[in-house]
Amino acid sequence: MNEQIFTASNGIEVIYRHKPSKYDFKHLIVVFSGFLNATPGNYDFINAMTDCPADVIWINDNFQGMYTYYLCIDMDFRVKEAVQEFIQSQIDQRNLSPENVTFTGFSKGGSAALYHALSMNIKNIVVTVPQLHIGNYVDNFWKSVATHMMGKNYHNAQIDYLDKLIVNLLKKDQDLDKNIYLLTSEADIQFPTEIQPHLDDFRKYRNFNLLKTYSAFVREHNQVTSHHTALLLGIYYALASEATPRFNQGEVNFFGTQPIPKPNVANPTPYVDVRNCEYKDKILFIEGVAVLKGVHISNYSDVQYELILQNTRTRETYTKGLAKLHRPHLTRELFDGDFVIYDKGYFTTLDLKGIDISDLPKAEYQLYIAIKSGEYYSKLALSSQKTLTKSSDTFNFNSNSSLAILEIFKE
Known part of the structure; x- marks a missing residue:
């Protein structure tokens, strides 16, 4: 799975990796990655999905050396256009319908998966702990990304514009025949601001599944995805097998065994x-x-x-x-x-x-x-x-x- 480059018609280069499908599986999974280091280069879940029978494409969020949420540089959305042109070319090459395509991502990657899937009317969306208010998030926590996306002298109007990108798509979307799987946790500090206010907009979809974890091992934002790798892989494998999951009338609450912290041992x-x-x-x-x-x-x-x-x-x-x-x-x-x-x-x-x-x-x-x-x-x-x-x-x-x-x- 060597890195490859797709040059879009607008000149933007999209860096990606590809794992071919196996046997007679006819499904494409597009993976958008979250933050890892100060600069981009990571491909999330690349080891976990090595044996997935579907075609899997990982897109690198590296555009001019910095993260962009797969969207824009200096409020120029040519990155978004290039990413969507690349993905559409991959879908067309395989002669796939929206039912045979899944967009997935984690945290920042979840935001990107949501945005591009809703923009391109992709039917299957699997995301974990996404930020729905991108502008405020990068302004508060990733200044280098904020200036890259909005410019060195960005202002509140640009923050507000990015904040509304996903929210407006959710509210306006009328194609409700989608399969959406949202994994989150109330232990995530971002849950009250990024997820909870928009749950009603998600619930309008015919197969929306809210997967909430209350595991004792999930106490922070970046623990949600890794603790439920098996659940996510199960969803990917099911979708690739044309077996669309529907969970418990749309809601799963994972509590696990709820282990109680033990007292310190006498002889550690x-x-x-x-x-x-x-x-x-x-x-x-x-x-x-x-x-x-x-x-x-x-x-x-x-x-x-x-x-x-x-x-x-x-x-x-x-x-x-x-x-x-x-x-x-x-x-x-x-x-x-x-x-x-x-x-x-x-x-x-x-x-x-x-x-x-x-x-x-x-x-x-x-x-x-x-x-x-x-x-x-x-x-x-x-x-x-x-x-x-x-x-x-x-x-x-x-x-x-x-x-x-x-x-x-x-x-």
């Missing part, structure tokens, strides 16, 4: 996993997971980390402070039967600026981490679940399931 088991390490200009960048399994780390104040570097020859040690990052997916990733919150169990460097280790002579060092959480303390060798190797002309770093070694060549 330390767990570490170095995820990345770099060294440049006497600055060390290192990050990963470090928790005492069975001890809750709900707040930043619940845990403190220190990095310890021990010279393997002289045994001299150097101690450096570490910072923490909010990574709520860890609670789900580390779940082993007891519900323990590990949201803040990710160590990194302060402000992601690295650690000055210019006071360390060139030598080989074994790395340790000290974890203090309430009354619990543990010092253990850093290690990684997967072998991690980094090197340059100034350093070597090697980490495995037993230890992590940093060798500095130059002072």
Whole structure:
């Protein structure tokens, strides 16, 4: 699935990837991606949908190096025109009807899927936690995207225009024979503003399905999609098989087992996993997971980390402070039967600026981490679940399931 480029008649290039259909399946799924990094390049669900029997096309929201919601740059909607021209060409090539096409996306991608599906009268729409008020959202949370989409000196009228794009399409749409699946959660901070006010506009469709999760593992916006991958794949597979799902008179409420957070255990088991390490200009960048399994780390104040570097020859040690990052997916990733919150169990460097280790002579060092959480303390060798190797002309770093070694060549 190499990247390919479609050049629209207006000169805009659409970057995409394509997975062909299998056997006799005649269905096209178009995937619009959400935010991932500061700049675009991601393709959501590309691994999860590898075995899907339908044709799947992932469109990259990379237009002049920045996200656009697949819509516009400086309020010029040639991106929208190019995206729709590309999609229509793919539909025409396969001689598909709207019934054999599904648009899907997650968060920003859900917004784009909704907008383009309603604009092009696509029958099947599968979206999770979309923003319906795009202008306000990017203005408040993604300034780089806001200026890219609306211009450096954008104003309230442009924000309002983007806010109404999807809302107006929903209100005006009279083709109600659509299959719409909206996965969301009241735990999502965006639910009261982006979803709830518009549910009546969705409910007019003949097969609208509101899928709400109340899972204990879904406590934030970016946890909704990943926790229900199986449900989403089931919908895609069913649609590709010409078996249109209809759920419980249009509403599903997933509660799961509602596990109760367990009290901290008496003898927690330390767990570490170095995820990345770099060294440049006497600055060390290192990050990963470090928790005492069975001890809750709900707040930043619940845990403190220190990095310890021990010279393997002289045994001299150097101690450096570490910072923490909010990574709520860890609670789900580390779940082993007891519900323990590990949201803040990710160590990194302060402000992601690295650690000055210019006071360390060139030598080989074994790395340790000290974890203090309430009354619990543990010092253990850093290690990684997967072998991690980094090197340059100034350093070597090697980490495995037993230890992590940093060798500095130059002072």
